[in-house]
Amino acid sequence: MTPPELLALRSPAAVRARCHQVLDHVLAGHSPHFTVDEGALGAVADYVAEVTRSDYPTLDIPYHSRWRHFAAGGIDRWAALEAGLGAIEAAERARIMIDLAMVSVLLDAGAGDAWRYREAETGLTVTRSEGLAVASLRMFEAGGFSSDPAQKLRVDAPGLIALDAGTLAAHFQVSADNPLVGVEGRVLLLNRLGRALAARPDLFRDGALRPGGLYDALAPTAKVGRLPASAILVALLDAFSAIWPAGLEVDGVALGDVGRHKAITVPDRSVGLVPFHKLSQWLTYSLLEPFEAAGLAITDLDALTGLPEYRNGGLLVDLGAIVPRHPVDPAQKHAVSSEMIVEWRALTVALLDRLADPVRERLGLDAADFPLAKMLQGGTWTAGRRIAAERRPPAGPPPIAIDADGTVF
Template identity: 80%
Template sequence: MTPPELVALRSPAAVRARCHQVLDYVRVGHSPHFTVDEAALDGVADYVAQVTRQAYPTLDIPYHSRWRHFDAGGVDRWAALEGRLEGADKAERARVMIDLAVVSVLLDAGAGDAWRYREEATGLTVTRSEGLAVASLRMFEVGGFSSDPKVPLRADAKALIGLDAATLAKQFQVSDDNPLVGVSGRVALINRLGNALAARPDLFGTEVPRPGGLYDALLPKAKIGRLPAPAILGALLDGLSSIWPSGLDVEGVALGDVGRHPAVRVADLSDQLVPFHKLSQWLTYSLLEPFEAAGLAVTELDELTALPEYRNGGLLVDLEVIVPRQPIDPAQKHPVSSELVVEWRALTVALMDLLAGRVRERLGLDASQFPLAKLLQGGTWSAGRRIAAERRPPAGPPPIAIDADGTVF
């Protein structure tokens, strides 16, 4: 039986509350790592609003999700794939979308500056997150995640458990001249995903455990066709918390993407623990469209938090909202579990909450029209990438480098 204080960390409310505790700690000057200049948020809001208007002049902004990356180069790859699902009902289409999104998101960690993917069908060469998205979609398309050749458009436990590094490297065009960071870590994560699916038939299905089983598990939670976004995240954290190789373990309980920070003091097992669940929330954002495609309305979007990753966090450092007390060498890598990185990530989550209202004012939109899922897309992620390229050309690495295993960022 998992202690209730640890179960409570598996929620976006816990992420938000504890990240704001870290912000309060830094505000009063306790941090040896950073100070914060909240007045600089106005300049960040101007910059993000400008980037958003350039990308979406009509302010018809989609969600920040993996589905944006599948359209890299202006190619609607999902539409072509969906055309092969003739005869499938809405539920099965949703399951297929969930299968694709889950494996693609879990393969989406920093690719490194050298890796490229050349797409045979279009002749395009794509890099970074977009390249990983296209590569994973093409691998999905040829049945690379299915154990049944007759049902290629599926990701199932048996195939995921059996995936090896050589197969992934081949599908992702990895070679000595085209190195991809963390191939073995990515494969290990996918193998662990397969095991997690098989271990939870209540969430992922009994006959053929697959990520798409979440559709059937969550459908009863959709009262009058409305599914709360935190219910999606809760199911992911419940079913997949064991897959993160670098995830924190307390009293034998796998907590996933959780760090330690002295700002949080409580008299129970959750003392000093700050949850982030970055990939799980990125995955939740990426599952909004599959559930909506099945006719459900996903509600309570702003219960989720901003994503504590290096583009959002880098934006706040580069535009001097988060101010290092000492100069930080962008080439020196810091462990994900270090207090400096945990604090940077927590500040990112909390300050994005404060930034959201300012950007909404500039765009003339309210929270229902412009939830965090659209702020990130419009938005802060693109702005973070752009300012990084201006400050550290040409590749635009983040201002603080992370020594990660490919499963957090």
């Protein structure tokens, strides 16, 4: 049985609370890695608001989710795929959307600067997160994650367990001249996802064992058609904390995307632990639309946190809110488990919270119209990519490099 203090780390509230503890630690001057210039948040808010208005002049901003990447190059690939589904029930459409989003998000952990995907259907060449999204959608469309040739548009446990690196590499056009970071790690993650699905028929529909079964598990818990966003995340963390190859383990309990930092001083087994659950929260953001498409209203979006990844974190470094105490070589990679990277990620989560209201003020929007899920999209992720390209052209790598394995940031 999981100790309650470790179980409590599987929540967005724990992510937020402990990241703010790290921020307090840094603000008190105790960090050998960073200082924080709170006065710079105004300039960051100005920049984010400017980018948001540029990309969304009407301020009709969608959620930050994988569905944005499926429209790379201005082509709505999901709409085209959906049009071929014909007259199916809303629940099955939601299951298909969840299946697709699940594998695509888990394959989205940094492609490296060299990888490209040439889409045969459009002739477009796409890179980075957008390229990974398009490649995963085309692999899904081809039945690459299904064990049943008669049902290509699904993901199931046997299909994932049988997946190998050669198959993924072929679908993603990987070669010596087109290298993709962490192919083996991505396959291992999907294999583990398959085993996790098989182990939880209560969540993923006994017999089908597909991610889309999450709809059937959660929809009945919605009260008056309203489902809290955190319920999706908690279900994902309950089912999948053990799938992360690089995830932290404490006393035999797989915690997933959790780091260690000395700022966390508590008298129990969670001492020093800072949860992030970055990909799980990114997946949660990406599952909002499938649940909404089935008629459910997702509530309490800001219970989730900002995402501690290098575009959001890089924005804060590049614009002077997070200040390294010593010069950082952007070409030198740091272990994702190192205290420096754990601290950078924690500061990113906490400062995104502090950034939200100033950005809302500049845009004339309130929290209901502009939750974190929209600020990330509008927003900080794009602004982080843009400022990186300005500061370190042409590729625009982050100001601090992370040695990631293609699974956990």
